[in-house]
Amino acid sequence: MDPLEKIKPADGRPILLWGARQLGLSIFGSLTRLGLEAEAFVDSSPDARRGPVMGRRVLAPEEALALNPRPFVIICSSVFQNEIAAACQAGGLAEGRDFMAATDLQKCSWFVDVAGSCNLKCVSCPRGNLPPERQPRPGFMAPDSYTALLDKILAEDPFTGVINLYSWGEPLLHPKLPEIIGLTRQKGLSAAVSSNLSFRLDFEEVIKAGPDYFRVSASGWGENYEQTHAGGDWALFMENLARLKQWRAAHRPQMQVEMNFHIYKNRADDYRRMKDYCREAGFIFRAGHGMLNPLDNVARLMDGQELTPEARLSISLQAFPVEKGLARLAEIKGRPCPFESIMDVGWDGRVNHCQAWFDPETPNLADDFNAATLDEMLAKRLGSSFCQKCRSRLLHLWCGVYGDEGLTAESVADHG
Numbered sequence: 001m002d003p004l005e006k007i008k009p010a011d012g013r014p015i016l017l018w019g020a021r022q023l024g025l026s027i028f029g030s031l032t033r034l035g036l037e038a039e040a041f042v043d044s045s046p047d048a049r050r051g052p053v054m055g056r057r058v059l060a061p062e063e064a065l066a067l068n069p070r071p072f073v074i075i076c077s078s079v080f081q082n083e084i085a086a087a088c089q090a091g092g093l094a095e096g097r098d099f100m101a102a103t104d105l106q107k108c109s110w111f112v113d114v115a116g117s118c119n120l121k122c123v124s125c126p127r128g129n130l131p132p133e134r135q136p137r138p139g140f141m142a143p144d145s146y147t148a149l150l151d152k153i154l155a156e157d158p159f160t161g162v163i164n165l166y167s168w169g170e171p172l173l174h175p176k177l178p179e180i181i182g183l184t185r186q187k188g189l190s191a192a193v194s195s196n197l198s199f200r201l202d203f204e205e206v207i208k209a210g211p212d213y214f215r216v217s218a219s220g221w222g223e224n225y226e227q228t229h230a231g232g233d234w235a236l237f238m239e240n241l242a243r244l245k246q247w248r249a250a251h252r253p254q255m256q257v258e259m260n261f262h263i264y265k266n267r268a269d270d271y272r273r274m275k276d277y278c279r280e281a282g283f284i285f286r287a288g289h290g291m292l293n294p295l296d297n298v299a300r301l302m303d304g305q306e307l308t309p310e311a312r313l314s315i316s317l318q319a320f321p322v323e324k325g326l327a328r329l330a331e332i333k334g335r336p337c338p339f340e341s342i343m344d345v346g347w348d349g350r351v352n353h354c355q356a357w358f359d360p361e362t363p364n365l366a367d368d369f370n371a372a373t374l375d376e377m378l379a380k381r382l383g384s385s386f387c388q389k390c391r392s393r394l395l396h397l398w399c400g401v402y403g404d405e406g407l408t409a410e411s412v413a414d415h416g
Helices: 022-033 061-065 081-090 143-156 177-186 204-209 223-228 234-251 268-281 295-302 309-316 322-332 374-382 385-392 395-402 405-414
Strands: 015-018 040-042 072-075 099-101 109-112 162-164 190-195 213-218 256-263 284-289 342-345 364-366
Touching (some): 022 109, 072 081, 177 204, 204 234, 223 234, 234 256, 295 395, 322 395, 364 374
Parallel strands (some): 072 099, 256 284
């Protein structure tokens, strides 16, 4: 079906994108490419509403629902899709006529790990808490392979609007990242980058290339940062943040910069200092609980198997303990799996079964993205015993527990 046919109910009404993160940016990009415009974004986070996103204002939910004429809402959140749909219905909007889910337009969200390595060994990340024998081989995706992937994506998932150039790797390590971003934009797609910014690299050319979204991760302030972002250098990180602010102003002022802050216990002051810094710098501040990654480790924990010292350190520092996290899974069991519509492609073309699992022994959807159609890969995933087992243990909801911004204020107060 023509993608434009799917949004016919909008019928000239203002289109609102409920969710100002990656999925919202993707739908914004696809609408733009198809000659349509989104009027505004909607987000419950006050920090997300501090400034425009992609040149559009960001409304609070109550503002959006009070608009006249009645808007057409596209729900751009895979984790909180059910809750947002309920809010729309409570506000008098009818499903199909007045709102729909982005997943009804876009088959997948695309994450391409163009750099298959990382310079840090963070204790909550498999790059730092899994042994060498459980690490995939490193490397970089070649530009011609990347171009072929983009052509395949647009042919099979034409409502795609953004390509996330990362998964478990550090994309700024790719020596040809500016070229990769340029190729993305040539196809009418937006490029999203996520970085730890804790390295001695000149990344000005990356900003000049024109990404629309740049996420930075941090987990503390000063020495605390270096404990959980293991291998990081706090002074260097802050220097690079200042460069990011400077180069955005000079080359890409519309680029959305988001600080993804991981909350650990006894770091309430760190949280407040980073939040204040982001407000001064004009960065969006998002916070979630530091959690045990990947799901390989969570499954081992549930089975009583041994974890590495780094994984155990991650658990010991958590503001929201794993015991509470595991208990909360049952409370949110009605939520959809946020990973079933994510396609995670490695630098070597391997299409991973699920972005939340890391071990190279995990079954994949294809050894090479050209080896199967997108529909075949999606069917293989949803019909697999691997997914069924993960769902039966509610592991697919793990990130939804720790990424819930509604719990962060409580943790900051309790662990200050």
